Amino acid sequence: MTYNNILSETSNSICFITINRPNKLNALNKETIEELHEAFKEAEEDTDIKVIILTGSGEKAFVAGADISEFAEFDVNEGKSLAAKGQEILFDFVENLSKPVIAAVNGFALGGGLELAMACHFRVASDNAKMGLPEVSLGVIPGYGGTQRLPNLVGKGRAMEMIMTAGMIDANQALSYGLVNHVTSQEELLPLCEKIAGKISRNSSVAIGAAIKAINANYEDGIDGFEVEINEFGNCFGTDDFVEGTTAFLQKRKAEFPGS
Numbered sequence: 369m370t371y372n373n374i375l376s377e378t379s380n381s382i383c384f385i386t387i388n389r390p391n392k393l394n395a396l397n398k399e400t401i402e403e404l405h406e407a408f409k410e411a412e413e414d415t416d417i418k419v420i421i422l423t424g425s426g427e428k429a430f431v432a433g434a435d436i437s438e439f440a441e442f443d444v445n446e447g448k449s450l451a452a453k454g455q456e457i458l459f460d461f462v463e464n465l466s467k468p469v470i471a472a473v474n475g476f477a478l479g480g481g482l483e484l485a486m487a488c489h490f491r492v493a494s495d496n497a498k499m500g501l502p503e504v505s506l507g508v509i510p511g512y513g514g515t516q517r518l519p520n521l522v523g524k525g526r527a528m529e530m531i532m533t534a535g536m537i538d539a540n541q542a543l544s545y546g547l548v549n550h551v552t553s554q555e556e557l558l559p560l561c562e563k564i565a566g567k568i569s570r571n572s573s574v575a576i577g578a579a580i581k582a583i584n585a586n587y588e589d590g591i592d593g594f595e596v597e598i599n600e601f602g603n604c605f606g607t608d609d610f611v612e613g614t615t616a617f618l619q620k621r622k623a624e625f626p627g628s
Contacts, residue, residue: 372399374386374403381417383411384423387422393429393476394426395435395480396433396435398435408420422472423561424474426475427496429476430476436506459513462488463488467576470489471492473492482500486547487513487517489580494554498538499547501531504532521547574628578603612625
């Protein structure tokens with residue numbers, strides 16, 4: 369599929385999705401959100417893809433925020449619809465994909481950009497990255513899951529301070545907060561993400577999908593995460609990957625998972 373605002377390519381079972389609006393610091397607009405949805409959907413359905421890496425074009429920004437010009441004149445109902453649709457087709461969609469999504473944060477990740485990075489399963493940052501949720505400085509609050517995911521990742525107190533001050537933190541502070549898993553140089557960012565993706569790709573994609581579902585369940589209201597874990601654990605016993613994994617272990621050889 370041809371896109372106007374993003375790039376999508378696959379190599380060695382890894383899908384690289386790049387937000388490509390460098391003149392806008394890769395800001396999210398309606399079209400970009402819809403294109404990202406389609407790209408993630410295609411990657412999810414492609415059985416050859418094991419891991420997805422999301423990044424921004426250039427060296428300045430992952431995503432510097434949402435395109436404010438698109439919603440500056442919205443009323444209350446339009447604002448609610450904007451947040452609801454965005455969460456449904458992109459942010460919640462990414463979080464609940466069965467394939468791991470790594471955010472390669474290569475610069476500014478602000479507002480909707482940080483919210484998108486937080487929707488990914490984990491984050492790796494370049495040492496020039498800056499992150500924050502500046503929405504209250506515009507008279508609004510984060511609307512793409514920021515008030516929910518940030519406290520889960522860094523704790524309530526730190527999330528409150530970040531949101532209320534509308535300030536930015538650098539990559540090393542994000543690392544100390546647990547907001548990102550690793551910090552590296554701009555040049556080594558994608559190679560490091562690829563290295564991690566390679567390790568993931570060698571494991572059972574079926575089991576990884578089940579693990580994502582079980583982990584996410586812990587953060588859903590009204591859902592017993594332990595019960596989901598028990599069910600997903602049991603379901604693994606009925607898969608070809610389980611047969612291959614246990615057989616390979618007993619035979620002291622490397623597993624070749626069929627992905628089913």
